[in-house]
Amino acid sequence: MLQSNLLHTERTRVALSGQSSFDQPDSGGFGDLVKLAVSFLRRQYIVIAVTVVLACAASVLYLRLAPPTYTAQAQVLLGIPRAQFVQQQSLLAEPAFDVTQIETQLQILKSKAIATKVFNQLKLADDPDFNGSSSSLLSSWHWARAQISASNNPPPSDTEDDPSEGALGVFLNRLSATRVGVSNVIEISFSSSSAPRAAEIVNAVANAYVTDQLDARFEANRRATSWLQERMHDLGEQALTAQRAVDTYKAQNNIVASDGKSIDEQLITQLNTRLAAARAQTSEASAKLTRYETLLSSDPARQPPLGGLDAIGTDATNSTILTTLRQQYLELARREAELASRVGRDHLAVVNIRNRMREYRTSMFDEVRRLAEISRSEAELAKQRQQEIEKQLAEAVSKSQSVNSAELTIRDLESRAKGLRSLYESFLQRYMGSTQQETFPISETRVIFGASPPQSRSKPKTNLVLGLGMFAGVALGVLLGLLRDVMDGVFRTSSQIEAGLELPCLCLVPALQAPKPSKSPAKSSQAEEDLRSRTISNVPAIHRAVVEMPLSRFTEAIRSIKLAVDHSPAKTSNQVIGITSALPNEGKTTIAASLAQLIGHSGKRAIIVDCDLRNPSLTASICPKASAGLIEVSNGSRSLEDVIWRDPKTNLVFLPAVRRGALFHTSEILSTEAICKLFERLRQTYDYVIVDLPPLTPLVDVRVTSPLVDCYILVVEWGRTKTDVVQHALHTAPTISDSVIGAVLNKTNIKAMARYDASRSDYYNDSHYIRYGFSDS
Incomplete structure (x- = not known):
């Protein structure tokens, strides 16, 4: 068949190369991207549509509630x-x-x-x-x-x-x-x-x-005029002072004497004046330092330096730190007095306030110490300045008899006086011009376009809000869709199985709703007859699907499994076939029964063995009345011919597993020599031995069946089994994973596959199957 050949070719290529046939994109390039986008939209269109509707509804609600602006x-x-x-x-x-x-x-x-x-x-x-x-x-x-x-x-x-x-x-x-x-x-x-x-x-x-x-320009003109006036007055004074200095100097050097003193005598007089001032400053600094030292000699823990601060002078009043500390201290003192009058002086709150007052006193004394250090530095500086002036005075007295270069000094003084007089005249001209400009201040700034009441609102803009809402809805919907895809983590396509497990995907088994079996009028008598002859007559409809619906996708998928078993490149003969899964309820029993039914119906000698000893679901569904099975054969209490059941419709032979109580050592039972001999006998008697095995993850029973089974088929449930679970199951059972010829994606929603497998969406079209008479009904 076309499907079987296609899947078998892919499986063979994966088995030889160890890579998925869909790991690399096709040569279509842009076409594949378009298909991926379309398939994504088909998967997540409901999420995107709901998100867009909610975003548009929020935009409309905003437009209804937001007032116009x-x-x-x-x-x-x-x-x-x-x-x-x-x-x-x-x-x-x-x-x-x-x-x-x-x-x-x-x-x-x-x-x-x-x-x-x-x-x-x-x-x-x-x-x-x-x-x-x-x-x-x-x-x-x-x-x-x-x-x-x-x-x-x-x-x-x-x-x-x-x-x-x-x-x-x-x-x-x-x-x-x-x-x-x-x-x-x-x-x-x-x-x-x-x-x-x-x-x-x-x-x-x-x-x-x-x-x-306009006001700023007027104020600038007024201030400029006032500044020019003051500057002009200062220049006039400086020019007059410079002229007077010329006359004075002439007099001091006997060129022009107005007061009868020479320049050296004037210098000595000035130095004496400065010395007196320096001594006064030194005395004042020493007195201030003495007051600081007196204040620091008191105990800061008992009394705050409030009165002493006033005695210091302007340093205490100009200190923002002392002012702030004093205010906070006084505030705490007031609060202490109020609390003490109400709750007593020994109350915890009053004690805490006194502790904080003590901290403030310490802080004030620290600040006073800092000011004292500054005062000490000022006193030393004043003393040094006094000594420097005394030294200058001594030098001036020693040089008072020397002759100065009077003519050069006179020229310099006259030049300075002339420059000041010229600058004064220049500022006088500017002052006269600015006085006239002040009476007519103008502003070049003007309104060129006045405002009128707008005819339409500026916001909210209906089209913009709706457009942004729709765009945000689409973006959020796409983001949520991508998040759902990323967090899916299950198998949905054959490419995912081949990429995640490095195994070929043998087929996609569709989810099947088998027709209900017809009711038999003589059910009780028929059941007794079947029990005596060990004949299978009550096969579940889903297990009969390969016989009842031979032209269905389900049956074609089971044929793909048989074809993969017969033409496996790993071994020349796959006579014993083990069917297992990573987790329970993935449909492995249905696949095993359907494969056995298909082989038996084709005329081959086939037997299906229920090796799920802890949960023999196949036995419960096919022959629940069986009284003996695999365990009895292994321990020698019954023979094989006494426990096997037959299906007259398909010539299928079934070896059940009867569970009579709790079994704790099922792995030891399956690894016994009797079981090995039993399977050797089955190889000689039947063309195919289908083994329904337990799942890999909960139990270890499958790991001991590697000497019994030629190849394994892994059943994975579509849209349910997590990728990491299957990978972990295969990793923990290396002897089994080496013998797995492929995986089966079971319970597949064929109609939804086109949304997940974009590159092969046409493959799932029913028209290809209808052309050859296939039908799922």
Whole structure:
């Protein structure tokens, strides 16, 4: 048959190469990918469809619940900042804005100062969008987040007219300002639940920004004028002082004497003055150090240095650490007094407060020690400065008789006086120009496009929300489908068996619902007759399927097993065939019975032996009235001819296994010499010996049958048996795995196979079988 030849060719190639015939993709390339995608969608389309429906429903629900938001826009042209009185540039020279300046203006537009002006101007404190009473979930969330941020970072001081931080946070979250392209135009946008309100707020923000620019320019001009005035006054004073210094120097060097003193005498006088000041500073520093040492000599554990701190002076009052520690200490003292008056001085809470007060006293003394060290350094520095001045004074006295270069000094002083006078005149001219400009401040920033109420809402966008919802649903559905595929972990295709077990897949046995057997009118008498003659007449319908439905997929699959046994490349003769599985209830008994029925019906001499001694399910289904079987033959109490049963319809011979009680050493029974002799006799008598074996994983009985069995067939249940379970079962039984000629994928859902085996989806089309008369009915 076509199916048998195809599967046998694949099985032979796998047995020779040790690799799955489907490990590598076909030469189709893109076509295979398309088939894989289509098969994936066919497997998981329900999950994807449900996920898409849920995502679209969530999108529709969001569109129904989300309030509309309208966004109004206005455009402002930035001006070029100029400072004519400082830069002395032409009125027409306008340097271009750079990115930093434009970003600065954007931050000014979105600042709290502009927001506060607009907030107070439009009285937005009563607007539901900003006071937290709006029905919009988004607005309420923004308001709550801004309130939390304001509570975590409270402002240093607020006036009664300023809006709350929460309201300003909501306002700034709705306000945006962006640059239009690479131009000097800024586009201002504001979102609100009311279209007229959005346009009104945007226009107010633009006007407030223009007004702020004008006020800033006016204030800059005023400050510049004031600075020029002060600077001009200082320059005048410096020029006059320089001129006076010239005259003084002339007088000191007997060029022009106004007070009768020479320059050396003036230097000595200055040094004497500085020395007196240095000595005063040294004395003051020493006195301060003495006060610190006196304060540190007290016991910090008994009395805090509060009174001593006041005696230190400004160092204690300027120390933020001491101020903070003193306030905390006084607060603890107040709390101690209150608690002591209520619960007594020996209460644990009062004792804890006193301990904390003791820690604060220690901290204050540590800070005082640090200040004392600073004072000690200042005292030493003042003493060194005093010694330096004394040294300079001694040198000045020793050099008072020397002759100075008076002419060079006079030239230097005159040059300095002339430079200061010229600088004074230059600043005087600038001051006169800035005074005139201050009376007419202008701002190049202006509104070029005012906002009007928007006609349509800006969000939520119906098409965008639905599109995103559908896309998210498809993506999530595909992800869930892939996750289901990854976590499946069972055998569903022949490729998975060949790749996971490195065994050929002999056939795909479809899940079969066999027809119910016809009822016999004389059932009790017939059963007694069968028992006397050991004739099998009550074969389950599913075991008779190969005989009752010879043109079915099920029967064709069993033929594939027989063909693989007859033409196995590993051995020349596979007379004894063992049928096993990794787990119970995978259908191995049905496969064994069906294979034996098929061989017997074809005219061959076949016997099926039930070697599942602990659970002889085949015996229970075929001949439940059997009183003796394999165990009795092995121990010599009965002969083989006295226990075998026959099926007159297919000439099949059955050796049952009768379980009379609990069997604890079934593996020893199957490995006895009597069993070996029995199987040798069966080889000589029958053409095929089909052995129904127990599963591999729960029991070890199968491992001792390797001397008895020529080849094994592994039955794997479709969509149920885990890959790692079968791999572990074969790994723990190496003598069995070496003799396995292939695996059978049992209870296969043929209609679902096209969804899992994309590369051979056409193989499962019923039309190919109907053409040759196959039918599953």
